[in-house]
Each structure stands twice: as C-alpha cells, then as structure tokens.
Amino acid sequence: MLEAFINLAYLVGALAFVLGLRRLSSPDTAKNGNRLAAIGMGIAIIATLLSPGENGTMIWILGAMLVGALIGWRAATKVEMTEMPQLVSIFNGLGGASAVALGGLELQRVVGGTQSASTNEMLILLLTLFIGGVAFTGSILAYLKLDGKVWDEKITLPQHSLINGVFLLGLVAFMAYLCLFPAQLTIGVLILFTVLTLIYGFSFVAPIGGADMPVVISLLNSFTGLSAAAAGLIYDNQIMLVGGIFVGASGTILTVLMCNAMNRSLFNVLIGGFSASGGASKAASGDQNVIEVSLPDLAIQMYYSKKVMVVPGYGLAVAQAQKACKELDELLEANQVEVKYAIHPVAGRMPGHMNVLLAEVDIPYNKLLDLEEANAELKDTDVVIIVGANDVVNPAAEDDPGSSIYGMPVLQVWNAKQVVVLKRSMRPGYAGIENPLFFHERTKMLFGDAKDSLQKLVAEVKNQ
Amino acid sequence: MDQLIAFFTEHLLMLYLLLFTIILGFEIIAKVPTVLHTPLMSGANAISGVVIIGGILLVKQAAADDWLLLVGGAVAIVLGMINVVGGFAVTDRMLDMFKKKKS
Numbered sequence: 001m002l003e004a005f006i007n008l009a010y011l012v013g014a015l016a017f018v019l020g021l022r023r024l025s026s027p028d029t030a031k032n033g034n035r036l037a038a039i040g041m042g043i044a045i046i047a048t049l050l051s052p053g054e055n056g057t058m059i060w061i062l063g064a065m066l067v068g069a070l071i072g073w074r075a076a077t078k079v080e081m082t083e084m085p086q087l088v089s090i091f092n093g094l095g096g097a098s099a100v101a102l103g104g105l106e107l108q109r110v111v112g113g114t115q116s117a118s119t120n121e122m123l124i125l126l127l128t129l130f131i132g133g134v135a136f137t138g139s140i141l142a143y144l145k146l147d148g149k150v151w152d153e154k155i156t157l158p159q160h161s162l163i164n165g166v167f168l169l170g171l172v173a174f175m176a177y178l179c180l181f182p183a184q185l186t187i188g189v190l191i192l193f194t195v196l197t198l199i200y201g202f203s204f205v206a207p208i209g210g211a212d213m214p215v216v217i218s219l220l221n222s223f224t225g226l227s228a229a230a231a232g233l234i235y236d237n238q239i240m241l242v243g244g245i246f247v248g249a250s251g252t253i254l255t256v257l258m259c260n261a262m263n264r265s266l267f268n269v270l271i272g273g274f275s276a277s278g279g280a281s282k283a284a285s286g287d288q289n290v291i292e293v294s295l296p297d298l299a300i301q302m303y304y305s306k307k308v309m310v311v312p313g314y315g316l317a318v319a320q321a322q323k324a325c326k327e328l329d330e331l332l333e334a335n336q337v338e339v340k341y342a343i344h345p346v347a348g349r350m351p352g353h354m355n356v357l358l359a360e361v362d363i364p365y366n367k368l369l370d371l372e373e374a375n376a377e378l379k380d381t382d383v384v385i386i387v388g389a390n391d392v393v394n395p396a397a398e399d400d401p402g403s404s405i406y407g408m409p410v411l412q413v414w415n416a417k418q419v420v421v422l423k424r425s426m427r428p429g430y431a432g433i434e435n436p437l438f439f440h441e442r443t444k445m446l447f448g449d450a451k452d453s454l455q456k457l458v459a460e461v462k463n464q
Numbered sequence: 465m466d467q468l469i470a471f472f473t474e475h476l477l478m479l480y481l482l483l484f485t486i487i488l489g490f491e492i493i494a495k496v497p498t499v500l501h502t503p504l505m506s507g508a509n510a511i512s513g514v515v516i517i518g519g520i521l522l523v524k525q526a527a528a529d530d531w532l533l534l535v536g537g538a539v540a541i542v543l544g545m546i547n548v549v550g551g552f553a554v555t556d557r558m559l560d561m562f563k564k565k566k567s
Contacts, residue, residue, distance in 0.1 A: 017511050018488060024507045024555075025496040031559040034507050038552040041514065045548075048517045053524025057534070061523050064538040068516075068545025075546070076553035081561070087554055088506045095512050095547035101540035102518045105533060120471070132515075221509050224547075228515035235521045241478075242485055243514035249489025250508050254501065257493070345498055352502035359561040370498060 002050065009047030010239040016040025017243050021250065027365075044239045081360055082317040085350040086146045089217050092224050093139030099132025099227035100194070106234055107190050110182070122179045124233045130175065130197050132227035137201030138220045145205070146213055160207040161271035167200055212269045214350045215258045219266075222251025261345035261371075262408045293420055293444035295453075298383075299460030301418065305382030307338040309374065311411055312354045313347050315388010315424070315450045324454035325387065326361040331461045340367055342374030342384075342411050344392035374411055381416040388422065388450045394435045403433060419443040422453045503558045510551025516544025 017040050023033025049061065072091070079087050107125050110117045117125065144150040157163055174193060178185055208216050229244025259266050302308055310329075316322060329339045341363065347354045355368060369377060378384065386393055396403035397410045413419050419442050426438070437443055446453055472479070496504055519540035526533035 018492075021504070021507065021511070022492050024504050025492055025500060027497070027500060030500060030503060031556065034503070034510075034552060034555045034559060037507060037511055038556075041511070041548055041552070044514065044517060045520070048520045051521070051524065054527060056528045057523050057526055060526075060534050060538050061520050061541060064519075064523075064541035065516075065545050068542040069549045071542070072546035072548065072550030073553055076550040076557065079554070081557075084502070084506075084554065084558065087550070088502075088509055091506075091547050091550045091554070092509050092512070094543045095509070095515055098513075098515045098519060098540045098543035098547065101536055101543065102515065102522060105522060105536045105540070108532070218505055221505055221512065224509070224512040224515075228512050228518075231515050231518040235518055237517060237521065240514050240517050242481070243511050245482055245485045246489045247508045247512040249486040250493040251505070253490045253493045254496075254505060254508075257496075258501070261498070343498075350502045350505070352499045355499040356502055356558055356561050365499075368499070 002052070006047045006051055007238070009043050010237075013040040013044035013047070013239050014242045016043065017246060021246070044243075080320075081357060082320060083147075084356065085214070085217065085348070085353060086143050088350075089139050089143040089146060089220075092217065092221050093136050093143065095224040096132045096135030096139060096220070096227060099128050099224070099231050100136055100198075102231050102234070103127075103129030103132060103227075104190065104194055107185065108187065111185055111187055111190060117182045119179045119182070121234075122182045122185075123175070124230055126175045126178060126193070128227055128230040128234060129194060130171065131223050131230060133194065133197035134201040134204055135220045135223035135227055137198045138205040138223070139217070141202050141205040142213055142216050142220065155202075155206045157206075160203070164200075164203055164207070167203060171196060171200060207271065208269060212262075214346060214353075215255055215262075215266075215269050217350070218251055218255040218258055222248045222255065225249075225251055258346070264408065290426070290438050290445045291443070293446050295446070295456050295460050298420055298444075298446065299457055299464060302332060302337065302383050302385075302457075303335055303461055303464045305337055307340070307377075307381045307383075308332055309340050309342050309369075309378060309381045309384045309413075309416065311342045311344075311347075311384060311386040311389045311393055311413060312358065313344075313387065313389025313392060314353075315390075315422070317348055317353065317357055317388070319388065319450035319452075321387060321451035321454050322357045322361045322363075324451050324458060325358070326363055327458045328454055328461065329363060329367075331458060335464075340369055340374070340377060340381075342371075342378070342413075343368050344371055344389070344411055347389055347392050371409055371411065375415075378412055378415045382418065384413045384416040384419045386413065386419065386421045386423075387454070390423075390435055391433065393437055394433070395437055395440070396433070396435070400436070405433060413437070414440055414442060417442070420446055422446050422448070422450050424449060503555050506551060506555040506558060510548055510555060513544050513547030513551055516541055516548055519544050 016036050020033045020037025020040060023029040103125055205216055225244045225247025229241050229248060232240025232244055259269060332339050343354050391405060393411050393413045395414055397405045397408045400406060421438060421443060519537050523537035526537060
C-alpha cells in the first residue's frame with residue numbers, strides 16, 4: 001500500500017517536471033511552470049521521506065535538508081541579478097558533487113561488503129561517480145572563469161585537448177577494467193579513481209575559453225542530469241531516472257542550440273576554439289588610432305537622431321548600468337527618438353542574460369531585437385551605442401579568416417551611421433581578441449565605466 | 465552477446481521510457497525562444513537536483529552506527545538540497561523580471 005502510494009507520488013512528480021519545463025518554455029506561463037516543477041520535486045521528496053528506513057536516520061535526513069535548503073535559499077535570494085550565471089554554475093556543480101558522494105559511498109559499500117558487484121552494477125556506480133565528478137569540478141572551474149578569478153592562459157597546457165582525449169580514454173579504460181574485474185576495487189583504487197575523475201573535470205573545462213562558457217554550463221547541466229539518472233539506476237528509482245534523463249536531453253539540445261547561435265560545432269567549442277592561435281590577426285598593426293567622443297557631442301547627436309540602437313554586453317551587467325540605460329531610453333523616447341536594443345544570442349555570459357537584465361528595469365519586450373532583426377534595422381540607425389559588448393560586434397568575424405571567431409554571426413553595427421563604444425579601456429574582450437571595430441572610420445570611443453558614462457550621458461541629454 | 469540480449473529483453477520497458485523521455489526533452493526545448501534560455505537552463509538545473517532522493521534513500525538504509533554512510537549521505541543531501549532549493553528560487557527570481565514587463 002505504502003509502496004504503491006510512493007510510486008504514485010513519483011509518477012505525479014515526473015509529470016510535474018515535464019509539464020513544468022514545458023510551461024517554462026513560454027514567457028507567459030514560465031513562472032507558473034517553474035513552480036509546478038518545484039511542487040513536483042516537493043512531492044517526490046516527501047514521498048521518499050515516507051519510505052521505510054532504519055530507525056534514527058530521519059533526524060540526519062531532515063537536518064541535512066534544512067541546512068541545504070537554508071544555504072540554497074540564501075544564495076538564491078541574496079545574489080545580484082548580474083551574477084546569476086555564476087550562481088547557476090555553482091548550483092549545478094553541487095548537484096554533481098551530490099552524485100559523486102552517492103557513487104563514492106555506494107562503491108565503498110561494494111568494497112567492504114561480502115557481495116561483489118556485477119558488471120552492470122559496477123558500470124552504473126562508476127558512471128554516477130564519473131559523470132557527477134566531471135559536472136562538479138567542471139562547473140566550479142566554469143564559475144571561476146565566469147567570475148574572472150581564473151584566466152585561461154594560466155591553466156591551459158600546450159596540446160591541452162590532446163591531453164584531455166588521452167585522459168578520457170585512460171579513465172574509460174580504468175572503468176572498463178573495474179567493470180570486468182569488480183573484485184579489483186579496493187578503497188585505494190576507489191580514491192584514485194575519484195581523484196582522477198575530479199582532475200579530469202577541471203581539465204575538461206580548462207581549454208574552453210571565454211565566450212564559450214555559456215555553452216559549457218549548459219553541457220555540464222546536462223551531465224548533472226545524466227549523473228542523477230545513473231544514480232536513479234542504483235536505487236531503481238524512477239523519478240531520478242526520468243528527471244535526470246529529461247534534464248540530460250534538454251540540456252544537450254540547449255547546448256546545441258547555443259552552438260548554432262555562434263555558428264560553431266560542439267566539437268570545436270570543446271577543443272577550445274578561442275585558443276591563442278587566433279592572436280595573429282591583422283588588427284595587430286600598431287599604427288591605428290581611436291577617436292574619442294565628448295559627452296556633450298554624443299548627447300546632442302543622440303538627442304537629435306531618429307533611431308538609436310543600444311548593444312548591451314557583459315560590461316553592462318558588471319557595471320549594473322541597466323537602470324541608467326532605461327533612464328537614457330526614456331529621455332530619448334520623450335523626444336521622439338526610437339530606441340531599440342540589439343541582443344546577440346551570446347551577449348553576456350548566458351543566452352538570455354541581457355534580456356533578463358533589461359527586463360529587470362522594465363524595458364519592454366518589443367524593444368529587444370534579436371540578431372537578424374537588429375542587423376536589418378541597423379542600416380537605418382543613426383547612432384549605435386555599444387555598452388560593454390565587444391566580441392559580438394567584431395567585424396573580424398566576417399572578414400578576417402585568421403581570427404578565431406571567424407564565422408560567428410555578429411551584429412553589423414558598422415552599417416549604422418555612427419558607432420559609439422562605451423568601454424573601460426582598450427583591453428580586448430572576453431575572448432581575448434582585438435576588435436578592428438574600434439579603429440573603424442565610423443567608430444568613436446567613450447572611455448569609462450559603463451554606468452558612470454551612461455549617467456553622465458543622461459545628465460547631458462537632460463540639458464538639451 | 466547473450467548477455468546483451470538478456471539485458472535488452474529484461475529492460476525493454478525501461479528502454480522505451482528512456483527513448484521517449486529523451487525525445488520529450490529534445491522537443492520541449494527545441495521551440496524555446498532565446499530570451500528564456502537562461503531561466504530554462506536554471507529550471508532544468510534545479511530538476512537535476514533530483515539526485516537528492518538518492519541521498520535520502522542512502523541515509524535511510526544506513527545502520528545507526530555506520531558513520532561514514534550517515535555523514536556522507538547527509539553531505540549528499542545538503543548538496544542536493546542546495547541545488548534544488550537554490551535552483552528553483554533563483555529561477556523564480558529571474559522570471560519575476562519578465563512578469564513586470566506587462567504592467
């Protein structure tokens with residue numbers, strides 16, 4: 001009776017996951033969908049709590065749940081909107097770490113116990129540990145990279161993707177050996193395997209650079225799902241299996257969609273397309289000059305133009321400049337200037353990152369243009385202001401086959417009558433490559449913090 | 465080979481389940497507008513915290529003096545719970561931003 005009830009609850013939970021994600025994929029029902037999925041999770045957890053168990057274990061479970069819930073809640077409600085991608089990355093890593101703990105503990109049981117595991121069981125246990133481990137340390141490194149705490153050059157070895165390939169083959173061979181000879185597993189071997197797995201997770205993400213981090217997070221997200229599914233096989237638990245596979249599949253397709261948005265293959269991303277090889281592009285010649293624009297000039301120009309396009313990038317997020325952006329927007333609109341926003345699919349650190357930030361300050365949906373719409377409208381745009389974006393407006397992607405981002409669709413801002421780049425310094429963008437746009441004849445630079453510059457611009461426009 | 469066939473026959477229903485779940489996952493995401501990619505990734509991430517159920521089951525089976533399982537399982541539960549609660553809460557916050565646009 002109890003078992004039937006638990007299984008029924010799992011069924012309802014799985015249904016809530018599927019319907020929840022489905023509703024999450026449309027703007028009007030998204031919030032509702034997220035809550036539905038959360039309720040599904042709640043039902044599944046409560047049902048699990050009701051399942052029979054040893055005496056005295058409940059206090060451990062409830063205590064741990066309380067601690068985890070408090071930490072998760074605090075982190076989710078306290079973090080700045082701009083740091084959202086990093087937070088998602090960490091959460092994902094912790095899910096992976098949880099799978100590592102499960103896989104490790106279950107394997108440890110096999111070592112200590114009298115019954116030795118069959119090949120199938122061994123495979124499931126090792127996969128849980130392995131996939132979870134890669135998701136864990138990979139996500140942590142992705143977090144560090146996103147947060148700018150780790151720079152690519154410092155952790156990438158020469159021929160890193162080759163090393164990773166050999167490393168992976170080695171680990172697969174290790175797993176195959178343990179599956180065929182389960183009796184060979186000792187505590188020492190288990191620890192060795194775990195450590196190697198965790199190192200591999202770091203190594204896997206290490207060569208993947210800069211602008212590709214969103215893709216990696218999505219991929220690691222699907223890994224966490226798969227590790228949860230593998231853990232579901234250990235416990236013969238349907239909801240873990242279904243939920244995990246579901247996330248694994250949707251994460252994979254999301255990863256592919258993101259790769260498509262950048263016109264690159266997943267393979268290309270994984271071997272680290274943005275490596276040092278792109279350094280020798282033609283923008284390196286040193287005699288080019290940039291032209292600076294003064295604030296009053298820019299303010300006048302914008303105030304009397306017909307159409308202004310804003311290209312936001314991660315710089316806008318870092319500087320928390322979205323409110324200033326909105327203020328400028330309102331002032332200009334009051335003077336019949338049409339203001340639009342050109343959102344590149346990979347602007348910011350995650351697809352949709354910019355949309356979230358701009359929505360936060362009530363900038364209406366219909367002002368946000370996607371890549372194709374924006375490129376069509378840029379031709380009759382008077383002033384483009386680029387706020388903390390760089391690689392997504394780099395003309396080298398179209399005309400310099402030597403550039404490492406060659407082939408990625410970009411916003412063709414140089415088609416507008418005037419381009420103004422708000423930038424802190426001449427430092428290259430996140431992908432670490434030169435941007436010939438800054439030396440373009442129609443480009444002027446406005447150096448300074450994005451928020452600061454925008455606020456000054458707002459003040460100047462008010463004076464008009 | 466025999467082992468494979470046996471495995472296939474034994475787990476036929478599960479293989480169907482896996483296949484359809486994968487296709488369902490693909491289909492649902494394929495139609496999503498770019499603006500919702502981040503909340504969607506975040507929501508899916510929260511669902512992957514379902515691994516916490518494994519943690520609960522592990523601790524439930526642990527003997528009262530099996531400290532390794534109790535402590536290790538509790539750690540797995542804490543980590544999974546952070547993933548679940550944090551994931552859903554942060555997605556909710558993100559989606560709050562979208563709701564305002566209508567008013």
